[in-house]
Amino acid sequence: MKLDRNSMVLYAITGRTWLGDKKLSEVVEQAILGGATFVQLREKNVSYDEFVQLAREVKSVTDKYNVPFVINDNVEVALRVDADGVHIGQGDGSVKSARDMLGRHKIIGVSAKNAHAAVSAQLEGADYIGAGSVFSTSTKLDAENINLDILKEITSSVSIPVVAIGGINKGNVLNLSGCGIDGICAISAIFGQEDVREAASELFKLSEQTIGGY
Secondary structure: OOOOHHHHOEEEEOOOOOOOOOOHHHHHHHHHHHOOOEEEEOOOOOOHHHHHHHHHHHHHHHHHHOOOEEEEOOHHHHHHHOOOEEEEOOOOOOHHHHHHHHOOOOEEEEEEOOHHHHHHHHHHOOOEEEEEOOOOOOOOOOOOOOOHHHHHHHHHHOOOOEEEEOOOOOOOHHHHOOOOOOEEEEOHHHHOOOOHHHHHHHHHHHHHHHOOOO
8 A cells, every 4th residue: 555645644553451341443433434544553462363363464454445454563564464564663673674564556654753763764765754752652661752853853864654653642643744744643542532533533634733844
């Protein structure tokens, strides 16, 4: 799947912490119906087989709506389920290695905390950058925040899409306006809400207001 900047507006990263007895694939569908334009499956504490099963279930939904679907940090799972690509965190593997395994048509996203890391990722062949953490986040307690000036440096230094990540919610997303981003990433602001579809809809509209500009 070819990456389109329009698909980066609302990048949903899955989180099962808040789901209770709800099925992840069904909640992902609600997020997409609300406005999620991109989905990343993030699972840190499951077996390989469970990861593959979850990936297949979510992919059946993203395929239905033609929404890009990537796997967090696990190229093997991405290959197994024929996901659209992977997202690689800092220190979690190289773009070259992922590209060699996945092929040139798959999407590879890379996390970056500064412009130097973003430029390096682009030169290595990354398709987009996840820049952050822009705000404090409970889903990644070891993440160091970057200020908005650094975010602007990142967006102005690369030609590939940049999405902001980390602690973004409806109360702070508009603070990112004018930073040159192509969209926002959200976990708890979507999956931690009572009405996932409505939460995604509201975030999509707010994200549209933040796109571009300096």
